[in-house]
Amino acid sequence: MSRTRVHNLFVSSDGYAAGEQVTFEKPIGDAAALFGRFDGRVIDGVHHIDEPVTVDRALFSMWGQGIGAEIMGRRKFGPQQGAWPDDGWQGWWGDAPPFRTPVFVLTHHPREALYFDNGTSFHFVDAAPQEALRLAQEAAGGLDVRLGGGPSSVRQFLEADLVDFLHVAIVPVVLGAGVRIWDHLAGLEQRFTVESISTSSGLTHQLWNRNPR
Amino acid sequence: MSRTRVHNLFVSSDGYAAGEQVTFEKPIGDAAALFGRFDGRVIDGVHHIDEPVTVDRALFSMWGQGIGAEIMGRRKFGPQQGAWPDDGWQGWWGDAPPFRTPVFVLTHHPREALYFDNGTSFHFVDAAPQEALRLAQEAAGGLDVRLGGGPSSVRQFLEADLVDFLHVAIVPVVLGAGVRIWDHLAGLEQRFTVESISTSSGLTHQLWNRNPR
Numbered sequence: 001m002s003r004t005r006v007h008n009l010f011v012s013s014d015g016y017a018a019g020e021q022v023t024f025e026k027p028i029g030d031a032a033a034l035f036g037r038f039d040g041r042v043i044d045g046v047h048h049i050d051e052p053v054t055v056d057r058a059l060f061s062m063w064g065q066g067i068g069a070e071i072m073g074r075r076k077f078g079p080q081q082g083a084w085p086d087d088g089w090q091g092w093w094g095d096a097p098p099f100r101t102p103v104f105v106l107t108h109h110p111r112e113a114l115y116f117d118n119g120t121s122f123h124f125v126d127a128a129p130q131e132a133l134r135l136a137q138e139a140a141g142g143l144d145v146r147l148g149g150g151p152s153s154v155r156q157f158l159e160a161d162l163v164d165f166l167h168v169a170i171v172p173v174v175l176g177a178g179v180r181i182w183d184h185l186a187g188l189e190q191r192f193t194v195e196s197i198s199t200s201s202g203l204t205h206q207l208w209n210r211n212p213r
Numbered sequence: 214m215s216r217t218r219v220h221n222l223f224v225s226s227d228g229y230a231a232g233e234q235v236t237f238e239k240p241i242g243d244a245a246a247l248f249g250r251f252d253g254r255v256i257d258g259v260h261h262i263d264e265p266v267t268v269d270r271a272l273f274s275m276w277g278q279g280i281g282a283e284i285m286g287r288r289k290f291g292p293q294q295g296a297w298p299d300d301g302w303q304g305w306w307g308d309a310p311p312f313r314t315p316v317f318v319l320t321h322h323p324r325e326a327l328y329f330d331n332g333t334s335f336h337f338v339d340a341a342p343q344e345a346l347r348l349a350q351e352a353a354g355g356l357d358v359r360l361g362g363g364p365s366s367v368r369q370f371l372e373a374d375l376v377d378f379l380h381v382a383i384v385p386v387v388l389g390a391g392v393r394i395w396d397h398l399a400g401l402e403q404r405f406t407v408e409s410i411s412t413s414s415g416l417t418h419q420l421w422n423r424n425p426r
Binding site for chain 2: 046048053058067144167187193198209
């Protein structure tokens with residue numbers, strides 16, 4: 001049974017999960033404070049760094065476990081809006097994007113797919129959540145599908161009740177502005193069982209598991 | 214830098230980490246109460262089961278990350294004592310032991326190595342901890358070495374200060390008897406930085422990271 005999973009979604013105390021404006025200079029907008037405790041080096045395993053194995057890092061390391069495809073919003077792929085300019089943009093990640101699976105980028109402006117030597121490919125689809133998920137599950141070959149964000153796309157999938165697992169890290173910072181994650185989701189907790197723990201870094205990790213249907 | 218790691222070491226409130234007697238009928242001795250919260254299905258990733266992703270399971274899933282070899286005590290391999298009987302014993306695990314790496318079994322009675330199709334091999338060595346670790350590191354090809362237990366061998370490696378990372382799960386049960394893990398280790402905490410969290414299952418996870426030398 002292929003699950004749809006969200007990992008390492010950082011949310012401020014006031015409910016923001018990304019900055020308002022994304023530019024080439026500021027890939028995460030004005031939300032740097034959100035990601036100060038995130039260690040992206042361990043998303044595929046705690047052995048990738050020569051530093052202490054912490055509970056935070058152990059939880060971050062689930063990101064790649066059993067994932068066969070990702071779905072991401074357009075703003076995670078790049079800051080462009082509207083029709084794609086002819087700028088050679090291939091995402092933020094250089095020659096070896098960390099995904100190493102097919103990635104479906106949600107956009108109203110489909111374009112040619114991009115392929116990388118390490119197994120990553122980007123497919124640009126103008127699709128509703130259900131249809132995007134169907135494509136990703138097909139590509140995942142029985143493995144799970146990761147919803148990679150940003151928060152607007154995660155929220156859409158939560159509204160459509162398509163998320164089976166959601167790992168939220170609550171960060172004790174107050175952003176005051178940005179992209180809100182919990183809008184239009186009143187009562188969301190009734191569909192999930194939620195486990196919370198806090199770690200010495202100050203993060204509170206919430207693991208939301210969808211209740212059996 | 215290859216690290217030496219211990220994962221999923223279950224310890225009772227009174228400091229026991231295994232039963233006293235191991236027999237063919239009771240592979241873990243009289244210590245079943247220790248392992249009731251352990252989910253061995255997720256040692257290579259939380260995606261291996263169709264059940265909720267919990268903090269316990271996330272921590273158990275570090276077991277295989279970046280591991281290139283294991284060292285285990287003889288009692289983990291089998292209940293035999295003294296010279297090996299000619300009984301065809303190949304360990305508890307059937308045709309596909311979960312290790313999928315070379316495994317070095319500490320014994321005073323060396324015997325022929327065993328090889329399995331899934332990449333697991335058992336090598337029987339009469340060696341002190343330092344020497345066993347050297348062999349395992351060589352076999353691990355730059356990856357980390359896991360100390361697989363039982364507790365007596367883990368304690369020996371701790372006494373010899375050869376352990377870089379130790380994941381202990383404290384189980385709120387009182388066994389009254391068994392193999393003690395903390396003997397001869399007074400002051401152990403001074404060589405480590407310890408992070409503790411408790412989860413809704415009642416387990417307390419301690420992550421012991423060796424301080425820089």
